[in-house]
Amino acid sequence: MSQKRIVIIGSGIGGSAVGALLAHTRSYEVSLYERNKLIGGRFASYEKDGFKLDIGCHLIANCDKGALGQILRMVGRPDWVEWHYAAKPAPVINFKGKRVRFPKEIDALNLPPEDFNKIMEFYTKALSIPEAEYDAWDKRSVFSLMQEYTKNETVRAVFGLLSGVFFVISDKETPVGEYALCSKQMLTNRSTGYPAGGTGSVPEAYIKSIKTDGGQVFLSAPVKQILVENGEARGILLNNGQKVDAEIVISNVGNQPTVNYLVGREHYRPEVLARLDKYEYSKATSMLKIALDQPITDEKMVMFIDRDDLSVLEQERRDGIIADVLTDVMCPVISNLDPKACPAGRQLIIAGGGTHPMPEKPDQEWFKKLEASMFNAVKIIYPGIEKHVMWTTFTTSREIDNLFGENGNVIGIAQKVGQVGPDRPFLTDPCVKNLYHCSADSGMHGIGGELAADSALRLFEILESK
Ligand SMILES: Cc1cc2nc3c(=O)[nH]c(=O)nc-3n(C[C@H](O)[C@H](O)[C@H](O)COP(=O)(O)OP(=O)(O)OC[C@H]3O[C@@H](n4cnc5c(N)ncnc54)[C@H](O)[C@@H]3O)c2cc1C
Structure with missing residues (x-):
């Protein structure tokens, strides 16, 4: 059977993961182009004086039990990444110099007993939301729900910090449904941790899997343009002038830069552009x-x-x-x-x-x-x-911006109220046939790298069902 030619732009988690999944079916001839010499985008790692440093990341919400591990299992290589859980000792909150194990030692925050009880009620409420109701709850912020239970500023500081750590936005923007879903997943799996060899070892494993399954990967190969003819993606043009034909193009670059710079806005209907232009990124960090x-x-x-x-x-x-x-x-x-x-x-x-x-x-x-x-x-x-x-x-976030663009933001298009669930950006391009998007921007659920992996899993399902 002849293989379909697929070109993937970008080796971030979304690009490398979907590439690994597709190459493993042997139904596709996969070639991936990455503009940097490092593999993995925001998940990349590098070495300095024998220290393994990550560009950005530091903790993975569910490791082998989450979307990143699921992809390795689906390509039959679950042990290509070795995971270490952040346990024994468990993560700790340092509140103004005082260590507090959460939620066991929450009384060390010196909260009035009624506030302590209200936190428990808030948590019970959030964790008991049925899956079918997440979308409805996504219209409310964690801040507004918490205010119904307590207005204590210390409580807000702790829960606000978690919104910042999970989604890199404020608690006033964090949707209750997504917060509850991610918290529940982490509490159930108890597998938050870190991959041996740095976060880069995850996309590196996916890239190795693409190559093992016959695909090709090109580093330091920036893509200048996605070639579109009669409303259909036909391939890519590299910065060096080389053209690469493809039957399917997948962009890991992010929905906005893909439309604005790689395809060109002239190919899009005004209502699609209006929707896309409204999306906001998570905050950046250093x-x-x-x-x-x-x-x-x-x-x-x-x-x-x-x-x-x-x-x-x-x-x-x-x-x-x-x-x-x-x-x-x-x-x-x-x-x-x-x-x-x-x-x-x-x-x-x-x-x-x-x-x-x-x-x-x-x-x-x-x-x-x-x-x-x-x-x-x-x-x-x-x-x-x-x-x-x-x-x-x-x-600095400026260096992250120089490497990966999108203002150096941490997550991608933020999981904020109005931008989650059915309101996430598109995976299947609505205006250009045979063009797909696969990055944290178009992931539905999960934290950081797992949001990008979720995008890969969903896109794989779409392509396999065709
Ligand atoms: C400082 C920081 C801390 C973080 N901490 C965590 C954490 O603790 N836990 C967690 O899970 N997540 C964390 N994240 C978030 C996580 O790294 C991202 O959500 C995830 O890696 C995004 O993956 P992606 O697939 O969207 O692609 P990206 O990582 O955005 O990769 C896109 C790739 O496309 C390439 N590219 C762009 N344009 C072109 C072009 N024209 N031609 C070819 N290639 C191109 C880029 O070079 C890049 O490699 C952190 C991120 C940062 C920046």
């Missing part, structure tokens, strides 16, 4: 990577909250003020999650800022302040850490 000359902790994951006056903080952020201590920091101790992430006797810690807003054109000075504010937070989590720092690397 990452501080800290190499230590010796292990200083056996913790695996700390979520740091320094302030509980979120309404004041929101205003400060709108005014572009960076606090001396960054208030919401996610701090995975990578080498405790993956002992091979650094040379023996050393330690690797990463700090990532939550949902801090950015000025339109942040300058070097602004990023320097952000870096210092993030490091001050780490110094509260681990007093004395500065004595053991060998070096630090700060990956």
Whole structure:
């Protein structure tokens, strides 16, 4: 049987995962083109002085039990990624310098008993929402539901932090249905963790799977244009002038840049463009990577909250003020999650800022302040850490933007109220035949990389049903 020629643009989770699934059927001749020399987009990893660093990511919501692991199982290679769970010790919240295991030690937040009970009621309510009602609940924000239970600012700071960690948006934008779905999945699976060899090992495994199944992968191969004739995608044009014919084109680049730059808006109906133009991305963040000359902790994951006056903080952020201590920091101790992430006797810690807003054109000075504010937070989590720092690397959201575009945002098109469930961007292009989209933008459910993997699983189903 002759194989259908498929071209995939981008080696992010969406592109590499759908490529692996399609190549494995042997019904498609898969060629994937990636503009960078690194594999994996926002999930990519690289090495520095024997330390394995991720461009961005640090924790995977469900590891082998989630969408990323499902793809490996579907191609018959479940052990091509080795997962380490963030357990023993479990993740901990550091609230203003005090460690709190959540929800076991929630009383350490010094909440009035009535608020403590209200949190439990909120949680019970959110987790008991039946699946069939998620779409309806997605019209409400976590903030508005929480306000019905308690208006305590400390409670909001903790739950607001989780909205930031999951979806990289504020709790005022986070839809209840998606929040409940992702929380329930994580509580059921109990498999949050990290892949050995860095987050890049996941897309690298998918790419290896494409090649093993006869597909081709080209790195440092930027695509300039998707070739469209009579309303049908016919192939791609590379920056170097080479044309590649294809019967199907899949773009992992994101819905907006694909339409705006690779296809061209002239191919789209006005109502499609109007819908697409309205979508907003999640916020961007920057990452501080800290190499230590010796292990200083056996913790695996700390979520740091320094302030509980979120309404004041929101205003400060709108005014572009960076606090001396960054208030919401996610701090995975990578080498405790993956002992091979650094040379023996050393330690690797990463700090990532939550949902801090950015000025339109942040300058070097602004990023320097952000870096210092993030490091001050780490110094509260681990007093004395500065004595053991060998070096630090700060990956700014501007660098992420330069590498992967879309303003360097973390997730893709944000899972905010009005942009989830049936309102997610399209997988099947509505105006150009044989063109499909596969990235976190067009994923339906899940956190970060799992949202992009969800997009790959759904697109695979569509293509296989044809
Ligand atoms: C700082 C940061 C922290 C994060 N933390 C986490 C986390 O802890 N857990 C988690 O699960 N997720 C996390 N994420 C989110 C996660 O990384 C993304 O949601 C996911 O990787 C997006 O995958 P994607 O398939 O949408 O593609 P992307 O990663 O956006 O990849 C798209 C690919 O297309 C390529 N491309 C673009 N244009 C072209 C072109 N013209 N020609 C060829 N190739 C092109 C790009 O180079 C890129 O490789 C984080 C992201 C960042 C930035």
